[in-house]
Amino acid sequence: MESASASQRADVVLVGGGLANSLIALRLKSLRPRLRVVMLEQGQTIGGEHTWCHFATDVDAAIAGWLRPLIVHRWSGYEVRFPDHRRDLTTPYLAITSQRLHQVVTAAMDGDAWLGATVTDVNAHQVTLADGRRIAATAVIDGRGPRKSRSxxxxxxxxxxxxxxxxxxxxxxxxxxxxxxxxxxxxxxxxxxxxxxxxxxxxxxxxxxxxxxxxxxxxxxxxxxxxxxxxxxxxxxxxxxxxxLPIALGGNIDAYWKEARSQVAEVGLRAALFQPTTGYSLPDAARMADAIAGLPRITSATVRDCVETQSKTTWRRRRFLRLLNRMLFRACAPEERYKVLERFYRLAPDLIQRFYAARLTRWDKARILIGKPPVPISAAIKCIGENSVFGGQDA
The missing domain is CATH 3.30.70.1990 (Alpha-Beta Plaits)
Known part of the structure; x- marks a missing residue:
């Protein structure tokens, strides 16, 4: 762990060294270099032991540009295999490894990525470590992975x-x-x-x-x-x-945010920012990092407002994907779930791209549902309402 005095001050403290906070750190270091940014990671490496992938069509050209130093592998396409259907698709696919993330982030942080740092208390103005040290900050951002919620x-x-x-x-x-x-x-x-x-x-x-x-x-x-x-x-x-990884079936995003610690910004999976069906979180994390780095003033309150607004907007925009998830999980026998994906992968390549990017058009949604469904119709009807996953009660 990096040495530190009993009490320090930073402009931004990032609690957790996962993907979301790592991307925020890189954007702040690039766009707001005068800010002191400290990352606190409990483990001995940034990013743990993970591989994060995305399709080239999941992010725009600007984001692809600043992600480029993190990319370790790029393939010109991919394939899928099902019992009755195999297919090659030509959408480029890219991978980031935790080893590369660790290298790039630690170099950018210049000694302010603290490893082996166990956090015991977090509030909007200060973070306390297990050894008693405290770090005061204008902005505290919590990226320690998903939190449990009844919402x-x-x-x-x-x-x-x-x-x-x-x-x-x-x-x-x-x-x-x-x-x-x-x-x-x-x-x-x-x-x-x-x-x-x-x-x-x-x-x-x-x-x-x-x-x-x-x-x-x-x-x-x-x-x-x-x-x-x-x-x-x-x-x-x-x-x-x-x-x-979480696969979202339904919920009340307003109630979810009310449960969150007041004025501490939560990011990544903790902010419910992920593709509901695939669980992919990198595109959302990259967009959020750009948004935070572009704020006129970076405080716990402004970051919290930015993330909460984006989380709620994104959640509501992806309602249809959660419907598909309910059909997959609640309308299918577990051993029959593969048939839903097998049918999906017979659709047009550009529709499949928009699905992964969570940018389905109205026609895309209709096309996914048209035809003989791979699930019993009666079971599918029971899944239509989002509150069906809570026994018909509001979340």
Whole structure:
């Protein structure tokens, strides 16, 4: 941990060194270099052990430009595999690793990224560490991941991923975003594969499940079984990551924000800023970082107002995606959920791009729903109202 006196002052304190706060730090350092920005991360590395991906069409050119130093891999397209449908798509796909994020952020922070820093108290003006040190700040921003709330109804995307070295080249030239030809267990199950070089892969076993419990040992075994089924022999597991991401089914976003700590800005997943169906958070985090860095005055109150407004606006704009999630989680038997995605991936490539970017048009929404539904109609009708996930009561 960086040394510090018993009490210090910063312009901005970022609590947590995850993706959202890392992007905020980079934008502040770039656009507001006179501000002293301190990041407090409990772990020993910024970003932990994660890989963040997005499609090139998820962000505009300006954001793509400043994200470029973080990009480790870029592929010209991807493929999906289902029992009755396989398809190659040409939308470029990009990946950021936590190792690269750590390198770029620590270099930009110039000693003000404090690692091994356990935070015990946060308010709008000060952060207290476990060793008793205090940091006063004009703006305190909390990016420590999602918080539990009775105001949001969630499903969960759970995964374990292993970075593996193979004994021979794997032959893949582009990612497999979803391989749902595997046995369906614990909800909608698919395997996700990123080719890192000729003999290295990131293989993730993913489940869209009703509960958040993650059986790491079981998913590790499943990764090994999948590799064998593809004819790959794993020489070494070089790294491992896991996660449990929220999949939004419904909720009351106003009530959610009323639960938040007064005047402390919450960002990232903690601000309910993520693509409701995929759980992807990078595009929202990048847009939020730009917005915060562009504020005329950066205080806890102004950042809180900015994030809360964007969170509520985004939540309401994505109502249709939550409807699709309710159909996936509540209208389908768990072992039949893959059929919803199998049908979806028969649609036009530009519609699929807009879906991932959460920019569906009215015609896109109609096109998704037109035709023979992959779920029972009676069950689908019960899912239409957002408060159906709360037993018909308002959230």
């Amino acid at each position: 949001l109804a969630l499903g969960f995307q759970k995964f374990v991923g292993q970075g593996v070295l193979l004994t021979k080249p794997h032959g893949l030239t582009r990612p497999i975003i979803m391989d749902a030809t595997v046995s369906q267990e614990d909800g909608y199950r698919f395997v996700y594969v990123l080719p890192l070089d000729e003999t290295r892969l990131l293989i993730e076993d993913t489940r869209y499940s009703d509960g958040p419990a993650l059986d790491r040992a079981s998913l590790r075994r499943a990764i090994g079984t999948y590799a064998k089924s593809q004819g790959w022999t794993i020489a070494k597991v070089e790294r491992e990551e896991d996660g449990v």
